[in-house]
Amino acid sequence: xxxxxxxxxxxxxxxxxxxxxxxxxxxxxxxxxxxxxxxxxxxxxxxxxxxxxxxxxxxxxxxxxxxxxxxxxxxxxxxxxxxxxxxxxxxxxxxxxxxxxxxxxxxxxxxxxxxxxxxxxxxxxxxxxxxxxxxxxxxxxxxxxxxxxxxxxxxxxxxxxxxxxxxxxxxxxxxxxxxxxxxxxxxxxxxxxxxxxxxxxxxxxxxxxxxxxxxxxxxxxxxxxxxxxxxxxxxxxxxxxxxxxxxxxxxxxxxxxxxxxxxxxxxxxxxxxxxxxxxxxxxxxxxxxxxxxxxxxxxxxxxxxxxxxxxxxxxxxxxxxxxxxxxxxxxxxxxxxxxxxxxxxxxxxxxxxxxxxxxxxxxxxxxxxxxxxxxxxxxxxxxxxxxxx
Amino acid sequence: xxxxxxxxxxxxxxxxxxxxxxxxxxxxxxxxxxxxxxxxxxxxxxxxxxxxxxxxxxxxxxxxxxxxxxxxxxxxxxxxxxxxxxxxxxxxxxxxxxxxxxxxxxxxxxxxxxxxxxxxxxxxxxxxxxxxxxxxxxxxxxxxxxxxxxxxxxxxxxxxxxxxxxxxxxxxxxxxxxxxxxxxxxxxxxxxxxxxxxxxxxxxxxxxxxxxxxxxxxxxxxxxxxxxxxxxxxxxxxxxxxxxxxxxxxxxxxxxxxxxxxxxxxxxxxxxxxxxxxxxxxxxxxxxxxxxxxxxxxxxxxxxxxxxxxxxxxxxxxxxxxxxxxxxxxxxxxxxxxxxxxxxxxxxxxxx
Numbered sequence: 134x135x136x137x138x139x140x141x142x143x144x145x146x147x148x149x150x151x152x153x154x155x156x157x158x159x160x161x162x163x164x165x166x167x168x169x170x171x172x173x174x175x176x177x178x179x180x181x182x183x184x185x186x187x188x189x190x191x192x193x194x195x196x197x198x199x200x201x202x203x204x205x206x207x208x209x210x211x212x213x214x215x216x217x218x219x220x221x222x223x224x225x226x227x228x229x230x231x232x233x234x235x236x237x238x239x240x241x242x243x244x245x246x247x248x249x250x251x252x253x254x255x256x257x258x259x260x261x262x263x264x265x266x267x268x269x270x271x272x273x274x275x276x277x278x279x280x281x282x283x284x285x286x287x288x289x290x291x292x293x294x295x296x297x298x299x300x301x302x303x304x305x306x307x308x309x310x311x312x313x314x315x316x317x318x319x320x321x322x323x324x325x326x327x328x329x330x331x332x333x334x335x336x337x338x339x340x341x342x343x344x345x346x347x348x349x350x351x352x353x354x355x356x357x358x359x360x361x362x363x364x365x366x367x368x369x370x371x372x373x374x375x376x377x378x379x380x381x382x383x384x385x386x387x388x389x390x391x392x393x394x395x396x397x398x399x400x401x402x403x404x405x406x407x408x409x410x411x412x413x414x415x416x417x418x419x420x421x422x423x424x425x426x427x428x429x430x431x432x433x434x435x436x437x438x439x440x441x442x443x444x445x446x447x448x449x450x451x452x453x454x455x456x457x458x459x460x461x462x463x464x465x466x467x468x469x470x471x472x473x474x475x476x477x478x479x480x481x482x483x484x485x486x487x488x489x490x491x492x493x494x495x496x497x498x499x500x501x502x503x504x505x506x507x508x509x510x511x512x513x514x515x516x517x518x519x520x521x522x
Numbered sequence: 523x524x525x526x527x528x529x530x531x532x533x534x535x536x537x538x539x540x541x542x543x544x545x546x547x548x549x550x551x552x553x554x555x556x557x558x559x560x561x562x563x564x565x566x567x568x569x570x571x572x573x574x575x576x577x578x579x580x581x582x583x584x585x586x587x588x589x590x591x592x593x594x595x596x597x598x599x600x601x602x603x604x605x606x607x608x609x610x611x612x613x614x615x616x617x618x619x620x621x622x623x624x625x626x627x628x629x630x631x632x633x634x635x636x637x638x639x640x641x642x643x644x645x646x647x648x649x650x651x652x653x654x655x656x657x658x659x660x661x662x663x664x665x666x667x668x669x670x671x672x673x674x675x676x677x678x679x680x681x682x683x684x685x686x687x688x689x690x691x692x693x694x695x696x697x698x699x700x701x702x703x704x705x706x707x708x709x710x711x712x713x714x715x716x717x718x719x720x721x722x723x724x725x726x727x728x729x730x731x732x733x734x735x736x737x738x739x740x741x742x743x744x745x746x747x748x749x750x751x752x753x754x755x756x757x758x759x760x761x762x763x764x765x766x767x768x769x770x771x772x773x774x775x776x777x778x779x780x781x782x783x784x785x786x787x788x789x790x791x792x793x794x795x796x797x798x799x800x801x802x803x804x805x806x807x808x809x810x811x812x813x814x815x816x817x818x819x820x821x822x823x824x825x826x827x828x829x830x831x832x833x834x835x836x837x838x839x840x841x842x843x844x845x846x847x848x849x850x851x852x853x854x855x856x857x858x859x860x861x862x863x864x865x866x867x868x869x870x871x872x873x874x
Contacts, residue, residue: 134591135524136784136868142523203523210870388870395858402859417855420865421778421799427868428525428777435525452770506759512769513762517742520757 138207145200146207152184153215164490165221166342171255171297174221178252187250188226195234195242196250202434209383224294225249225256229302229321232372236360245321257324259289259303259346260369266291267507270313270366274348276305276320278362281355283307283320285328285348293501295344296333299324302372304365317365321357328352338493373503374447382454384427390461390491391423394468397488401468412467419461426454445515448508455498455505462492525780527595535595541572542603548829551604555688561642561658566607570639575613580621583633590614590721594728594783601732601840604832606689608642608655610843614725615718616643616663620672623705623714628672632661646695647722648715649845656680656693663718666699670711673697687835720797722844724786727779727797727804730840733833734772734804737811740830741765741818748820761818768811775803781868792866795857798850805847808837 138146158177163170181187182196190205191197200208220226230249233241248254265271274287289303301322308316324331328351333341360368398416402408429450433443465488466473477486499505513519527535545568554560569575577593579585586592593614600609617636620629620643635641644659656662657680662673679696706714742765745756755761782800785793812834816823823830841847856862 134527134780134784136781136788138523206869214871214873216873385870388867389872392867392870392872399859413855413859414851417851417858420858421802421854422774424799424868425774425777425803427870428781429774431523431525431869432777432780435523439526446773449770449773452766453774506763509763509766510759512766513756517738517765517769518746519742519762519765520746520754522753522757 142204142207145204146211149186149208149211150214152186153211153217156180156184157215157217162218164340165219165294166336166338166340168297171221174218175252175255177218178220178222182251187252188230191230191234191246191250195246196248197246202438203431206383206385206431206434210385210388213383213385213389221294222249222252222255224258224298224302225252225254225300228258228372228375229256231375232368233359235371236368240356241321241359254299255294255297257292257295257298257301257344257346259292259295259301259322261291262288263290267504269369269503270317272304272306272317274303274305275309276307276318276353277309278307278355279352282352283318283355283358285320285322285351285353288345288347290345291334291501292344292346294342295331295346296342301346302359304369307362307365311363314366316363317369318362319359319365319368320353321359322351322353323357326351326353337496338490374443382450384423384430387423387426387454387457387461390458391420394419394461394465397465397468406470408468412464415460415464416468419457419464422453422457423461426457429453445511448503448511449516451502451508452499452505452512455495458495458498459492462488462495466492527591527780531592531595534592535599537572538574538596538599539602541568542599542605546603546605548604548832551606551689551832552829554606559658560689560691561607561655566642567639569607569609570637573637574609575639576617576633576637577613578618578621579633579637583621583629584637585617585633586637589787590724590783591787594724594779597725597728598732598735601729601734601836602736604689604733604736604836606691608644608658610722610725610729611645611655611659612636612641612643615645615722616661618721619645619663619714619718622717623670624710625672625705628705632672635660645718645722647844648719649849650842651694652683652692653680653695654693654843655691656695657682657691662695662697663705664695664697665711665715666697668711669699669707670705670714671697671699671703672705673700673703677703685839687839689832689836690839716794719844720786720794723797723801723850724779724782726840726843727775727782727800730804730808730837731772731776731779733836733840734768734775734808734811736833737808737815737830737837738765738768738772740833741768741815744822745818755818764814764818768807768814771803771807771810775800775807778803792864794863795854795865798845798853801845801850802847802854805841805850809841812837 162173165171165174185198188197189200189208190202193199233245262273276283276285301324304317305320306316307318328349330347331344333344335341394416469485472485475482475486514521573586576585577588581587620632641660642658643661644653644655645663646653646665659675662678664671664673681694683692685692745761746754748755778800782796785796819830822828857865
């Protein structure tokens with residue numbers, strides 16, 4: 134065990150830091166849950182791509198930098214240090230991208246990955262249906278082959294980024310006589326296909342950014358099938374692993390929030406405002422948990438770089454970061470007292486409204502990517518071997 | 523950067539695990555409760571044969587010359603087995619203290635004996651008036667005023683105290699400090715004492731991981747067997763989710779403990795805070811493991827006869843040793859808010 138960075142890793146950090154310091158927008162971008170913010174974020178990601186930092190761990194030919202996972206962690210640390218904007222195309226770059234790299238054809242890799250890296254094409258996820266949420270195998274939307282096309286009918290819902298995205302990925306029932314996990318195919322769908330209707334849904338944060346998507350004889354070329362026909366479940370499980378696992382939630386994000394929480398605590402105490410005594414302990418606990426998350430991620434990366442794999446362990450990860458994120462923001466709101474209800478932009482709020490935004494965002498964490506109840510079942514059954522029935 | 527143990531370190535862990543699985547059965551642990559001293563010199567001798575007491579002792583003094591990174595994996599196994607022999611005070615705390623105190627004669631006299639399994643050393647904890655293992659110790663390291671003393675057992679007045687954990691041997695100790703027994707004084711004594719505390723806390727945290735694993739395993743086994751309403755109770759989500767939650771707490775505590783082992787071995791700047799985080803998180807995981815295991819075992823777990831309480835009491839005991847959770851929480855909070863010893867983010871370096 135050696136927890137020092139190599140000179141090469143230090144040099145990479147320095148280089149990334151310098152680029153980010155010179156290029157991160159000085160003005161905060163609008164929320165990517167709005168049309169205006171969505172476009173601002175795409176501009177930023179184009180710039181990242183031009184700088185060679187859009188997808189640090191991807192191979193160069195797909196728009197990446199060819200760096201290893203450890204360098205990715207270092208880059209993410211610098212990204213949050215620089216206060217750079219959140220990634221609008223996270224569904225694509227962190228979830229679908231790795232899946233395409235695993236199971237895509239060479240043509241698919243060349244076709245999709247570079248445009249994903251630059252956010253020229255932004256992806257929505259089509260996981261859920263009205264009756265296939267936690268019961269993910271209960272997919273009803275069909276994709277029936279007709280010559281060199283799939284004809285898609287049915288509905289997806291809660292499609293994150295669905296309101297503005299260009300493409301959607303998801304599982305469809307390609308064998309109409311099949312049930313449960315069998316007979317499903319993973320298909321990449323251009324959202325401008327005739328027969329597709331996107332209806333934005335207003336979220337808890339009052340923004341219309343996710344959506345339900347209706348398919349009415351929408352014809353999608355078979356070349357957009359990802360992985361084998363009828364084996365969509367396996368492909369989706371790999372993607373879900375990325376979603377729960379380490380790629381989407383880089384530790385620096387939580388360490389940065391924890392640092393801000395410590396600062397908020399110190400400022401609040403210094404201001405003479407009443408601070409409930411237990412918050413001293415809660416804030417320290419949050420900081421410590423963000424550290425645990427970072428340490429655990431570094432260990433996972435070491436394991437992966439040593440040739441290991443992660444499976445159900447991603448569920449441990451998902452519970453930990455989602456609960457930590459909620460706890461940090463809840464604690465911040467307690468510190469803010471009456472200011473906690475002010476929306477960003479209210480003149481009395483100053484910049485503290487960010488915490489409320491973050492809190493509402495964090496509340497989705499224990500729900501999406503498989504609710505935490507589902508993750509607990511996975512841990513109990515697949516890691517600990519407790520009985521299913 | 524390589525955040526993994528080596529093959530050799532894992533092999534050492536497996537060796538100790540296999541040894542303890544064979545020799546330190548729960549019947550052995552419970553059998554020791556009934557003996558006069560509660561300690562087995564024969565067992566200690568076999569531990570010495572596989573090198574446990576001398577793990578941190580330099581090779582020139584007969585030890586294995588390893589570091590806390592090796593030791594931490596051994597301590598996990600000690601915790602899993604519920605082993606109560608004085609591994610923490612003697613191997614994890616006293617040996618490196620005697621190695622580092624600058625008193626060559628003392629090191630030369632005691633380190634080979636410790637490595638050979640011929641001496642037990644008890645160490646007073648700055649956070650508690652109780653000295654574990656004083657009764658069976660040959661040498662005691664004790665604090666008086668601004669001095670740290672190495673006191674032969676014959677020169678100390680030792681009063682045994684009964685512990686809730688029958689495996690735990692506690693005592694209060696009085697002694698008359700002799701200049702000839704002085705190891706260090708002033709800042710040097712403080713430095714050695716803090717290092718001792720950090721090592722003791724780290725050893726406890728690692729044992730808490732092992733105890734927690736054992737508590738999870740017992741819960742998994744029992745709830746798979748025990749049927750109600752015609753099905754194993756382990757198939758109920760209300761049961762599964764509780765056990766899953768301990769697993770989450772355990773795995774994130776493990777990351778803290780393993781990092782703290784590195785921090786102690788390398789004596790890094792944030793050592794004390796890293797150790798506190800390990801002790802807090804492993805302690806909480808073990809306590810959660812204890813209460814949840816009791817709950818899922820139902821009334822059976824509430825009996826003396828069932829073995830669950832061997833580890834449950836161990837979880838409680840370890841939580842209080844070498845700085846209870848509240849003490850470590852305060853040390854962490856001081857670092858974060860009051861300019862105490864530094865708390866350093868792993869990897870992430872916030873902008874000034």
